[in-house]
Amino acid sequence: MLTKIKTASLWGIDAEPVTVETDAHPGLPSLNIVGLADMTIKEARDRIRPAIMNSGFSFPGNRITVNLSPAARRKEGSHFDLPVALGILLLQGQDESPAAGWGVMGELSLDGQVLPVRGALPMAIGMRKCGIKKIMVPEGNAEEVSIVEDIDVYPVSDLKNAFNMYTGRVAPVRYTGAGARDEEDRERAAEDYADVIGQENVKRAVTVAAAGAHGILMIGSPGVGKTMIAGRMPGIMPDLDYEGALTLTQIYSIAGKLNEKRQIIRERPFVAPHTTITKAGLLGGGARPRPGAVSLAHEGILFLDEFGEFDAKLLDMLRQPMEDRKIVITRDGRNAVFPCSFMLVAASNPCKCGYLGDPRHECTCTQGQIDSYRNRFSGPLLDRIDIHVRVEAASEGSLDGKAGGLSTPEMKKMVTEARKIQYERQGSCLNGELTPAQLKRYCVLGSEESRFMSEAYKSLGLSMRVFNKIIKIIRTIADLAGEKYIKTCHIAEALQYRGIDGIFNR
Ligand SMILES: [Zn+2]
Numbered sequence: 206m207l208t209k210i211k212t213a214s215l216w217g218i219d220a221e222p223v224t225v226e227t228d229a230h231p232g233l234p235s236l237n238i239v240g241l242a243d244m245t246i247k248e249a250r251d252r253i254r255p256a257i258m259n260s261g262f263s264f265p266g267n268r269i270t271v272n273l274s275p276a277a278r279r280k281e282g283s284h285f286d287l288p289v290a291l292g293i294l295l296l297q298g299q300d301e302s303p304a305a306g307w308g309v310m311g312e313l314s315l316d317g318q319v320l321p322v323r324g325a326l327p328m329a330i331g332m333r334k335c336g337i338k339k340i341m342v343p344e345g346n347a348e349e350v351s352i353v354e355d356i357d358v359y360p361v362s363d364l365k366n367a368f369n370m371y372t373g374r375v376a377p378v379r380y381t382g383a384g385a386r387d388e389e390d391r392e393r394a395a396e397d398y399a400d401v402i403g404q405e406n407v408k409r410a411v412t413v414a415a416a417g418a419h420g421i422l423m424i425g426s427p428g429v430g431k432t433m434i435a436g437r438m439p440g441i442m443p444d445l446d447y448e449g450a451l452t453l454t455q456i457y458s459i460a461g462k463l464n465e466k467r468q469i470i471r472e473r474p475f476v477a478p479h480t481t482i483t484k485a486g487l488l489g490g491g492a493r494p495r496p497g498a499v500s501l502a503h504e505g506i507l508f509l510d511e512f513g514e515f516d517a518k519l520l521d522m523l524r525q526p527m528e529d530r531k532i533v534i535t536r537d538g539r540n541a542v543f544p545c546s547f548m549l550v551a552a553s554n555p556c557k558c559g560y561l562g563d564p565r566h567e568c569t570c571t572q573g574q575i576d577s578y579r580n581r582f583s584g585p586l587l588d589r590i591d592i593h594v595r596v597e598a599a600s601e602g603s604l605d606g607k608a609g610g611l612s613t614p615e616m617k618k619m620v621t622e623a624r625k626i627q628y629e630r631q632g633s634c635l636n637g638e639l640t641p642a643q644l645k646r647y648c649v650l651g652s653e654e655s656r657f658m659s660e661a662y663k664s665l666g667l668s669m670r671v672f673n674k675i676i677k678i679i680r681t682i683a684d685l686a687g688e689k690y691i692k693t694c695h696i697a698e699a700l701q702y703r704g705i706d707g708i709f710n711r
Pocket residue numbers: 556557558559560561568569570
């Protein structure tokens with residue numbers, strides 16, 4: 206006889222349905238798995254036999270062939286264990302199963318426990334797209350999968366439990382939600398800008414950055430609070446909608462980054478890779494494609510601390526994905542696509558010793574060292590970072606416990622309203638994403654403003670190269686003020702963020 210059980214196979218952020226066909230023939234006892242299975246699936250043979258025996262079942266004494274259909278596409282993952290084991294058990298004279306047509310996924314331990322798997326959410330979404338509405342999943346994946354609307358989730362603890370449920374020996378118990386656990390993200394979300402004392406100008410700069418989706422570079426001595434400021438940025442961006450949370454949770458699921466404390470991604474992410482990160486770690490890659498840091502930062506912040514220490518070639522590779530807002534990885538002639546619409550936030554010391562321009566400490570660098578450090582801050586990626594701001598140590602007076610200043614909820618309200626104005630005016634794109642043609646259309650200067658701007662250019666010795674960056678920021682500042690027309694005060698503010706030269710030439 207032949208049994209068929211539905212499951213899925215991952216590819217990029219998507220998954221496609223797979224049918225596990227199991228058949229038994231007379232012959233020497235053996236278990237063969239065919240259908241372009243990779244090593245993790247081949248190894249399933251070594252897990253499935255003990256899992257079946259240790260669950261109190263007998264293993265069939267004939268020749269068993271398992272085919273993963275469609276056979277033409279490569280498959281990977283330990284989640285095939287459970288459907289294959291169930292298929293084998295069903296061979297032993299079962300009637301029609303009440304759960305025929307359900308989707309099934311799960312890894313087996315040797316003692317028959319069902320263990321959580323990577324990519325459960327995208328696989329559930331892939332199965333749902335093909336009309337499967339009931340899915341049996343490991344207990345550890347139930348919460349993650351339950352965010353798919355219009356799907357019934359049945360968690361199972363071990364193989365015996367799964368077999369009894371699949372064959373109707375016990376009534377299936379549908380998962381109703383234990384309350385999503387997202388403790389890690391919630392802890393971070395509780396951090397407030399009200400605790401960042403005496404940095405109102407920098408808080409203003411990050412508000413402008415978040416409002417218009419502008420990249421921002423913060424330069425300042427060690428210990429002035431750059432990381433503290435960057436880490437709070439996701440909190441001032443508008444709430445993530447359902448689609449956004451679903452996509453992010455898929456990305457984290459595929460990356461194997463969901464756990465007990467973090468089952469659903471509902472908060473905008475903050476991802477801070479180390480300077481030694483590899484190309485695959487940053488952009489994604491691998492024989493079986495996995496998302497990189499840029500995709501884990503999707504809809505949130507990619508924070509590059511010690512920006513000058515990153516490999517310049519690696520940083521250059523960020524340009525294309527920033528433009529496309531997705532990464533395409535080609536393997537076996539197929540494209541795996543991972544979204545990566547993130548905001549870039551960079552931070553750096555002003556020089557090697559860290560104290561150039563710091564009134565409290567003397568810089569011990571030679572002019573040569575200062576020049577060579579500064580040279581790292583040039584190039585095409587820097588051109589994509591619109592806002593450059595100097596972060597100074599908070600002055601003594603502002604440290605006397607007077608928190609005050611803007612709070613995260615206040616900044617978030619400003620950002621949300623300014624973004625609404627941009628969407629109404631220019632469709633789905635924010636000011637930081639405007640093309641040169643759109644800039645001409647949406648960032649018109651009156652005659653007085655044009656005169657002010659050209660005088661500022663002359664007196665500050667600015668190049669036309671920075672014009673396109675400044676005009677975007679001016680537009681965002683006007684939007685934050687709720688002004689339809691750009692005024693000279695908006696231009697004056699934007700000129701403070703005019704670029705790296707202004708910061709280094711102090
Ligand atoms: Zn120095």
